[in-house]
Amino acid sequence: MFVHPSSHVFKPFKYKTLEDLRNELKRLSIPLPINANTENLREAIQSKHINIPNRLSIQPMEGFDAKLNGSPSELTYRRYTRYAKGGAGLIWFEATAISEDCRSNDHQLILTEENVNNFKELTSLTRTQANQTLESLGFKNRCRLILQLNHSGRYSKRNGKKNPIRAYHNDELDNAISVKREDGIIISDEELKEIRDIWVNKAILAKDAGFDGVDIKACHGYLISELLSAHNRKNSEYGGSSLENRSKLLIEIITKLQNKFRKDSGFKVTSRIGAYDGIPYPNGFGVKSIANQTFPASVDLEEPIELINKLYELDVKLLNITAGNPHYKGYITRPYDIPVKGGRLPKEHPLFSAYRIIYLTSVIKSLISQDMIIVGSGYTYFRQFAGNLASGLIQRGMVDICGFGRMSFANPEFAKQIFQGKTIDKAKACISCSKCSQFMREGKSTGCAVRDPEYINRE
Numbered sequence: 074m075f076v077h078p079s080s081h082v083f084k085p086f087k088y089k090t091l092e093d094l095r096n097e098l099k100r101l102s103i104p105l106p107i108n109a110n111t112e113n114l115r116e117a118i119q120s121k122h123i124n125i126p127n128r129l130s131i132q133p134m135e136g137f138d139a140k141l142n143g144s145p146s147e148l149t150y151r152r153y154t155r156y157a158k159g160g161a162g163l164i165w166f167e168a169t170a171i172s173e174d175c176r177s178n179d180h181q182l183i184l185t186e187e188n189v190n191n192f193k194e195l196t197s198l199t200r201t202q203a204n205q206t207l208e209s210l211g212f213k214n215r216c217r218l219i220l221q222l223n224h225s226g227r228y229s230k231r232n233g234k235k236n237p238i239r240a241y242h243n244d245e246l247d248n249a250i251s252v253k254r255e256d257g258i259i260i261s262d263e264e265l266k267e268i269r270d271i272w273v274n275k276a277i278l279a280k281d282a283g284f285d286g287v288d289i290k291a292c293h294g295y296l297i298s299e300l301l302s303a304h305n306r307k308n309s310e311y312g313g314s315s316l317e318n319r320s321k322l323l324i325e326i327i328t329k330l331q332n333k334f335r336k337d338s339g340f341k342v343t344s345r346i347g348a349y350d351g352i353p354y355p356n357g358f359g360v361k362s363i364a365n366q367t368f369p370a371s372v373d374l375e376e377p378i379e380l381i382n383k384l385y386e387l388d389v390k391l392l393n394i395t396a397g398n399p400h401y402k403g404y405i406t407r408p409y410d411i412p413v414k415g416g417r418l419p420k421e422h423p424l425f426s427a428y429r430i431i432y433l434t435s436v437i438k439s440l441i442s443q444d445m446i447i448v449g450s451g452y453t454y455f456r457q458f459a460g461n462l463a464s465g466l467i468q469r470g471m472v473d474i475c476g477f478g479r480m481s482f483a484n485p486e487f488a489k490q491i492f493q494g495k496t497i498d499k500a501k502a503c504i505s506c507s508k509c510s511q512f513m514r515e516g517k518s519t520g521c522a523v524r525d526p527e528y529i530n531r532e
C-alpha cells in the first residue's frame with residue numbers, strides 16, 4: 074500500500090518560502106496539500122460527542138520535571154501555562170504514570186489518591202488561562218484537557234535504573250537501549266490484570282482531577298502498544314496470533330471505563346494509538362505479516378482499523394493517531410534533521426517520513442466512521458509552514474485536528490501565531506535538532522534547548 078521510495082535521499086530543511094516547500098514535495102511526488110490561507114483552522118469541532126474550539130492541539134510531551142512523588146512542580150506549571158497562553162483548543166497532557174514502578178523517569182508525573190488535588194490545581198489554572206486566551210482570540214467554545222495515562226513497559230525505570238517490564242522478548246529493542254534479557258521481566262497475565270485495575274482506578278481519578286477525558290496510551294512501544302504486537306507472547310490471554318488477545322488489555326480497560334462513564338456527563342475515554350511501528354513481522358503492529366522484511370516494514374492497516382472499529386463500538390469518539398517506536402528508530406514518529414547523539418540519519422527524505430505518518434492517518438480516517446474525531450501527529454518538521462500544511466489536510470478531510478509535539482516545547486504560541494498572523498513565527502519554530510529527545514535519553518528534564526534556554530539553563 075505504501076512503497077518505500079529508495080530513490081529519496083536525506084535532505085535537511087532548507088525551504089524559505091511556501092513555493093520552495095511545494096516544489097520539493099512535487100519533486101518527490103509527495104501529494105501533501107499546502108494552503109496559503111489557514112483560516113479553516115479556526116473552525117470548531119461541534120459533534121454530538123465533543124466540542125473543541127479549533128483545529129490545533131498540544132500533543133503529549135513528557136517534561137520529566139515532576140516532583141519525586143509524581144506531583145507537578147513549578148516547572149510543570151510553567152509548561153502548561155505556556156501551552157494555555159498559546160491558543161490551541163485541545164491540550165493533551167503528557168504521559169503520566171499509573172504507578173511509581175512503571176515510570177520511565179523518576180521525574181515523570183504520577184497520578185495518585187494523595188496528589189489528585191495538585192493535579193486539580195494544574196487543570197484549573199490551565200483551563201482558566203486557556204479559556205481566557207481562546208476568548209481573546211475570538212473563540213466561543215471552551216478548551217478541552219485530556220490526560221494521557223501510561224505504563225512504560227519495557228522503558229520503565231526504577232530509581233533511575235532501567236527496569237524493562239516486557240510483553241515478550243525482543244533482543245533488538247533491548248540492544249537499542251543497552252539492556253540484557255536478565256535486566257528485567259516478562260510480565261505475567263496475572264500482573265497485567267492487576268495493572269488493568271490500577272489503570273481503571275487512575276482513569277477515574279483523572280476525572281476527579283478535572284480533566285475532560287483520559288487517554289489509555291497505546292503507542293510508542295510502551296506496555297499496551299507492545300502487547301498489540303505480541304505475536305510471540307506464548308500461552309497468554311494477552312498475546313499470540315489473535316488481535317483479540319493482543320488488544321485485550323486496552324479493550325478491557327476501556328470497556329470498564331465506558332461502563333462506568335457512559336451515562337456520565339461527557340467524560341471522554343480515548344487512546345493514542347500507534348497505528349504502525351515499522352518493526353517487521355512478527356514483532357510489529359500495522360505491518361504486513363511477511364517474514365524477513367527489513368525496517369521499515371510494509372504497512373498493513375487492517376489490524377489497526379479493526380481495533381479502531383472496536384473502540385468505536387465501545388463509544389470512543391476521539392482518537393489520537395501516531396506511529397513508530399521513538400526509542401528504536403525515531404524518524405517514523407518525529408522526522409528530524411539532526412539525530413540524537415550516536416543516532417543515524419535515516420535513509421529517506423524527512424518529508425517522506427512526515428508524509429508516511431500523515432498518509433497513514435488519512436487512510437485510517439477515510440476507512441472508519443466519519444464521526445470519530447482524529448487528532449494527527451508529526452507536523453512539527455514543517456516549521457513555519459506547519460500551519461499551512463495543517464490547513465490543507467483539514468480542508469481535504471485527511472484529519473480533524475493537528476497536534477504539535479516538539480513545536481509546543483519550542484514555540485507554545487504557534488496556534489496564536491497562526492490565528493493572528495496566518496503563519497508560525499520562523500524565528501521561534503522547532504528546528505528538529507533532537508535535543509529534547511537527547512535530554513529524555515539522558516534521564517533529564519526535556520524542553521527546548523534552542524528556543525527556551527531559560528528552561529534548560531535554570532538554577
Ligand SMILES: Cc1cc2nc3c(=O)[nH]c(=O)nc-3n(C[C@H](O)[C@H](O)[C@H](O)COP(=O)(O)O)c2cc1C
Nearest residue numbers: 132133134135167168407451452453477478479519
Ligand atoms: C521529548 C519528547 C517527549 C514526548 N512525550 C510524549 C508523551 O508524553 N506522550 C506521547 O504520546 N508522545 C510523546 N512524544 C511524542 C510527541 O507527542 C509527538 O508524537 C512527536 O514529537 C511527533 O510530533 P511533532 O512532529 O509535532 O514533534 C514525545 C516526544 C518528545 C520529543
